[in-house]
Amino acid sequence: MRGFWPIYKREMFSLFVTPLAWVLIATFLAVQGIHFFIIVAHYAGGAADLSADGGPVQAFFGQTVLLYLPLLFVCPLLTMRLFAEERRSGTIEALLTAPVSTLGVVLAKYGAALTTYLVMWAPTIFYMVLVARTGGELDVRVVGTSYLAVAAVGAGYLAIGTMTSAFTKSQLTAAVLSSMIVIGLFMLGIGDFVFDEGAFHSISQHVSVWAQMNDFSKGIVDLRRLVYDATVVVLPLFVTVRTVDSWRWG
Numbered sequence: 001m002r003g004f005w006p007i008y009k010r011e012m013f014s015l016f017v018t019p020l021a022w023v024l025i026a027t028f029l030a031v032q033g034i035h036f037f038i039i040v041a042h043y044a045g046g047a048a049d050l051s052a053d054g055g056p057v058q059a060f061f062g063q064t065v066l067l068y069l070p071l072l073f074v075c076p077l078l079t080m081r082l083f084a085e086e087r088r089s090g091t092i093e094a095l096l097t098a099p100v101s102t103l104g105v106v107l108a109k110y111g112a113a114l115t116t117y118l119v120m121w122a123p124t125i126f127y128m129v130l131v132a133r134t135g136g137e138l139d140v141r142v143v144g145t146s147y148l149a150v151a152a153v154g155a156g157y158l159a160i161g162t163m164t165s166a167f168t169k170s171q172l173t174a175a176v177l178s179s180m181i182v183i184g185l186f187m188l189g190i191g192d193f194v195f196d197e198g199a200f201h202s203i204s205q206h207v208s209v210w211a212q213m214n215d216f217s218k219g220i221v222d223l224r225r226l227v228y229d230a231t232v233v234v235l236p237l238f239v240t241v242r243t244v245d246s247w248r249w250g
Contacts, residue, residue, distance in 0.1 A: 003100025004108045011082070011112030024077055025120050028070050035066040036127045056131050057138065061146040062217035068209065072186060075154060076178035078116060079161025080171040082109040083244070087169040096248045106241050110162045117154045121147070142219040149216035152225075153209050156232030157182050163236035166243045185209070 015021045039059045061067060086092040095105065132138040157178075164177040191204030192211055205211055212225045 001101060001104045001107065003098065004104040004111075007095075007100065007105055007108035008111050011109050012115065015078075015112060015116055020077070020081070021116055024074055025116075028074055028120050029123055031066065031070050032124055032127075035064065036060055036124075038066075039064065040131075057128065057142060057146065058217045060127065060217075061150070062210075062213040062215075067213065068186065071154060071157060071209075072182050073179060074120070075117070075157035075182065076161050076164075076175040078113045079110075079158055079165050079178060080175035081165065082113065082162055083166040083240075084169055084171045084174045088171075092247065096244070102241050102244050102248060106162070106237060106244060110159065110237060110240075113158045113162065114155055117158060118151065121150060121154075139219065142217065145216045145219050145221055146213075148221070149213050149225075152229035153212065156229050159233045159236040159240075163240045163243075166240045 036056075039056050042059075043056050083092070086095065096102075128138060128143050160181050161174070161178040164181070165171075165174040167177065168174050185207055186209060188204055189208030189210055191200060192208040195201040195204055206224070206228060212222070212229075215222055215225070
């Protein structure tokens with residue numbers, strides 16, 4: 001883990017000194033603000049019944065596509081430059097000859113992207129405060145498990161993006177590759193609603209981010225899903241470490 005903190009701070013600075021992070025955060029919050037407004041208006045107008053398993057919080061985190069669409073594109077855009085830009089500009093050679101470990105480099109870059117992702121979500125906590133202040137029943141446990149799912153899913157998508165950024169010198173190619181993999185996993189998960197009972201249905205249900213968000217937004221924590229999320233984080237990062245190692249010793 002040598003060199004983790006200096007590289008982490010360098011990556012955080014490079015993310016926020018350029019317009020990329022600010023534009024992504026502003027766009028993301030605008031989309032989620034509209035998303036939350038539509039849900040609140042829907043419930044305030046009496047168009048939906050409130051129940052133990054249903055409400056604005058559950059709808060925000062698990063029942064509309066507007067939660068997922070930003071994730072499919074924000075994560076690839078956050079990670080596309082991590083290694084691709086270093087390789088394009090030629091600075092990766094200087095970085096790898098410094099007294100830093102490959103694992104430290106990869107985790108520092110990934111950690112900076114993950115921190116930015118969590119910062120992006122942080123202002124949405126005010127939506128939960130607004131629900132509580134306006135008389136809505138707010139289950140803190142449900143809010144906690146919902147944000148846990150958001151963090152776990154995003155962590156996996158960012159790990160995939162980190163891996164694809166190490167595969168190419170082009171930021172655009174890295175973003176496209178990452179988006180294709182993430183969208184592929186999302187579409188495979190939709191098979192949970194398409195396939196009949198069987199092997200394909202079981203696989204689709206296991207990888208379904210929609211099913212995971214629905215469960216966690218109701219306070220149901222399924223450890224199998226967390227193990228899957230951890231696998232989606234660890235496997236791409238392992239491949240990334242091996243790829244970066246090949247540059248150093250190749």
